[in-house]
Amino acid sequence: MINIQKLSKYYQLGTRTIQVLKQISLQVETGELVALVGQSGAGKSTLLNVIGLLDTYDEGSYHLQQILMQGLTENQATQYRNQLIGFVFQRFHLIPAKTALYNVALPLYYQRISKQERLARALDMLAQVGLKDHHQHLPTELSGGQQQRVAIARALITNPPLILADDPT
């Protein structure tokens, strides 16, 4: 599923170069559950963002389902993310002006699934995370824990082979 070899990433801070990921090698097979543990600032979010195709790396290689994830255009990255990855962000990143139902259904829009099916599947997914009665609520009308469940439902709705969660509680 994930095959990372000697991956490094650098940040440029003024004239200083900081190596934030140092020669990381990691293999994750289908069906595996892996926790990334380390002190704050260790680079966990950065690595998750690289794996989630939200950020790039400088050295080494990253294959996702045997495909080399390197030098992707923004469009390619978006497509791979939509097809392969569900991401639960640390701060949820729900669309504030849209209902829970709309937020959960959105990834299916990019898969060109009909509106009727999108809404039906989103409602079903919200029911699975215990929020069926809250589907018309805006994110601001939900508690932190409820917002996180909406974010989880949105990550699961496409049934992706890879689910990434940053600091799930």
Ligand code: ADP
């Ligand atoms: P963690 O998730 O393990 O707490 P992060 O991946 O968020 O760690 O950060 C790793 C290191 O990279 C930290 O030292 C942080 O200050 C640095 N860092 C993160 N993002 C940037 C950035 N955009 N520019 C410069 N340094 C950054």
